[in-house]
Amino acid sequence: MTPQSDEDEVWRQIVASFNDTAERDSADQPWPDSENVPAEPTRRVVKPSEEPEPDEDSYNDSYKDSYKDSADDEEEDEGHFEPPAPPPLPKLDLPTKLAWVALFGGPAYLLVAAMASWHMEGWALFTAVAAFIGGFVALVVRMGDGPPNDSGWDDGAVL
Template identity: 65%
Template sequence: MTPQSDEDEVWRQIVASFNEKAEDASADQPWPDRENVAVEAGPEDDDAREPVDEPQDEAEDEPEGSVEQADDEGHYVPPPPPPLPHGDALSRLAWVALFGGPAYLLLAALMTWPMEGWIVFTAVAAFIGGFVTLVVRMGDGPPPDSGWDDGAVI
């Protein structure tokens, strides 16, 4: 037999069993009792459905403080975040210039204030100066405490 004929035979078996229903080994296994849901029967279907017995909750016998602990068990509570850095005066001034220049121009346009040439120039220069200052001060180098071997640095 050639390898091609073995492959053809396997394909024929796959095609022949395509419409057959697969046997599920887990179909006969019931789910755990804790996943049973109680069915509330309405007045019209009292006879049609039987309520499922729910397991008794063990927490009912415990005091309230331990119930809250049981509810919180397994939930991650993150620590409080560190305070935001205040930054130095130059960085704060750069942020004010970055947003203040366009904000003034927008406000002056909405309020129809007269805008002389030097005011517009100052607002645009403040925006550009703030942007350039922040980009130059970004510090895209490695941190000073990283040591001599940074690993893979891109």
């Protein structure tokens, strides 16, 4: 037999057994014990380790106090990450601010006018659409293609 005829025979068997019922019903199959979930979750109890204490009473009291304070601090700080403050946003110049206002102002005017059922003149529609397109073009042109000025001498992989 050739490998192709073996494959064809396997496919014929799969197609012929497509509508056959399973030999064993799924309700009859045993459920594995590893899949059982306990009714109440088990809780792990960790006992604190006992530290040897110094012999002198006065030293002993100060040792206990300092040990408790340091243990409390460690428990509070453990697993808590506080990110550093983000750098300030760059200051925008007047043309960039105007471009952003035009980009969002034109569609905002059209949306408010449509929702309020205002009668819009042709020049108002043209101005709103032109403001949107002009703001977009201004932002794209001002974006620039070069690397940032503060990137240093090593620009990484530049293709």
